[in-house]
Amino acid sequence: MSMRRKVALAASAAFIATLATATAQDPTSLKDAYKGAFVVGAAINNAQITGQDSRGDAIISEQFDSISPENVLKWERVHPEPGTYAFDLPDKYVAFGEKHHMFIVGHCLVWHSQVPGWVFRDDKGNFVDRDTLLKRMHDHIQTVVGRYKGRIQSWDVVNEALNEDGTLRQSPWLKIIGEDYIEKAFQYAHEADPQAQLTYNDYSLENETKRKGALALITKLKAEGIPVTSVGLQGHLGLQWPSVETEDVTISDFAKLGVKVVVSELDIDVLPPATQQQTADVSLKVEQNAKLNPYAGGLPQSVQQELAKRYADLFGVFLKHRDVVTRVTLWGVTDADSWRNDWPVKGRTSYPLLFDRNGQPKPAFHEVVRIGKSTEAR
Template sequence: MVNKLVFLILSTVILVGNQSFAQKKITLKEAFKDKFLIGVAVNRSQINQSNQEETKLITSQFNALTAENDMKWMYIHPKEDTFNFEQADKLVELAKANDMFVVGHTLVWHSQLAPWVFKTDKGDTINNAELTSRLKKHISTIVEKYKGKIDAWDVVNEALAEDGSYRKSPFYTIGGESFIENAFRFAHTADPEAELYYNDYNLINAEKRDGAIRIINNLKSKNIKIDGVGIQAHWSLEEPTIEEIETAIKMYSETGVKVMFTELDISVLPSPWNSPTADVSVSFENNPTMNPYPNGLPDSVQTQLAKRYAAIFELFNKHADKIGRVTFWGLHDGLSWKNNFPIRGRTDYTLLFDRAMEPKKAFNAVIDTVND
């Protein structure tokens, strides 16, 4: 009888020991607590905590927050002498109540701007001196307001073209590359303790990667603070390859900055391009070929997505000493921006939680990349 009891106890211990993290209901932030932060981008409704199920999922699974849109220039600084801090305040409150790291996104970006930014009262284009003055006021006012409350800033977003040259945005055509230097200087002066990042998409691609490294090295050569590079990981089931991602991680890390994967989602849909991108100005027409899963994702594709996420996180775990944060761009599939980009009205399945906020195979696969 005693031997049988011992056998049953040992069998139970072995079975429990062999359970996956996912089966034990380990959360993302618990699984990766010794590796890197796990973040999520939140929309206005979530910042306002309008849906308690979403709030519970956000606060239980993640330990870093980014506002998906509400801290972009058009919302937070809509008029030259008007700042709107209501949503940013609520974001900070939500994070503080749940001991979460906060990323301010984004201080300088050519898109989602207020219409006054580059114009004089007469409608003419401003000169570099005025641009610098406006950048200083914008950055200093916002960063000083959240000094000690917002932990890190995406200071400059998407300043590069695909070939690694500077994007010919009005910031660049008016101010040259010095607008980037000034933005980082102003942010550092306003909050010397905050981490400062350069953020962009397609930073795995060699030419654009080299352009980002040029920006990092230029800032460092002038003793301008930069703490990290944010790689917008809007990827597909096939691209970029694990080898390409690993090469980029190593090369960015060699510059002395942290590596962040700031906008992770993986599209399962066919792309109208030859490679993934996140240029929000591009769109294509919808058709059944481009929207193959309007009524649900086949199990075979669920498995393919899970394997892709697992391979990516196995790589992240391998280089956890170089990675500061991984942020998912949206809470669940129903809220993913990829449902409408680059083709409106499609049904995509890019994230770890489905439209009912239930964990997918991909969630389990990600959790299981961490050794028990």
């Protein structure tokens, strides 16, 4: 072997060794990049819970240190009929989190959607009275939260109780029980697991009018001694809305009330808005229109870069408030998993997350990791 060849090989080996050392020293996962600031989570689906999606499971275990259940702990899934609970998948979900030493979230206990009709009606089809519904709520929360006491660390207790104008949503919970249904839900959850973190969770709280309603609600609950630990900003956001300044103000406003903030369901829509309303209401349906699905064949690089900058800017805000923000959870693992693919327009191809449909990290992923690793941000 010539001397030049030996020198080249030695130089190459040295470079590889240096690169390996740097890689070992520098955090390259989301959870490592934000270690000491807040946990980074993902919402996981049935296939990931049961091990059918091995690619997704690998991403979850490598990148995240928290999980939320996309559906398995919603009332219609876990408690479909009176006296009947389906704990097989929830048990697997909790076991998955424990296996990977994760912060485990329960989602959600009281919501107006995905609730079986029997919950609100008697055997003749009439609405039940206040006491009956309170007992059903109490028994459900005691059974579900109690089963995972000390294992699920945080619960989304009440989900989406507010209208866009900040008033209370006219849900069956409100109509039958009254405004104190929210207080009761938190009380029951606290009784079932006094150590669990308890969250009020909602979307579009960046909208000032709705945020004022949420601030008033949390203020009222705190004044009455209700154990509200945190407010969940769902974070179903867009490329333009809300502004970075608005996100900053929103977190600050809730921090002033003495509660923590979690970004509970983060994704960023890159598609044209299907409605003028800033909402994540799952009941919304919009007719198909080719103009609303412009990237069916793939996302242009220019939009990829725009998405990357948007994620970086938002994570910069979250890091700024790391004394208040305790968790940031992406609502899904890859673009293929996202609920936005079919909402509010059936069949749309969406790109709202950090990993693409093939499970590969997008430019947005690298930007988010870069922000987390930044010594300036610390």
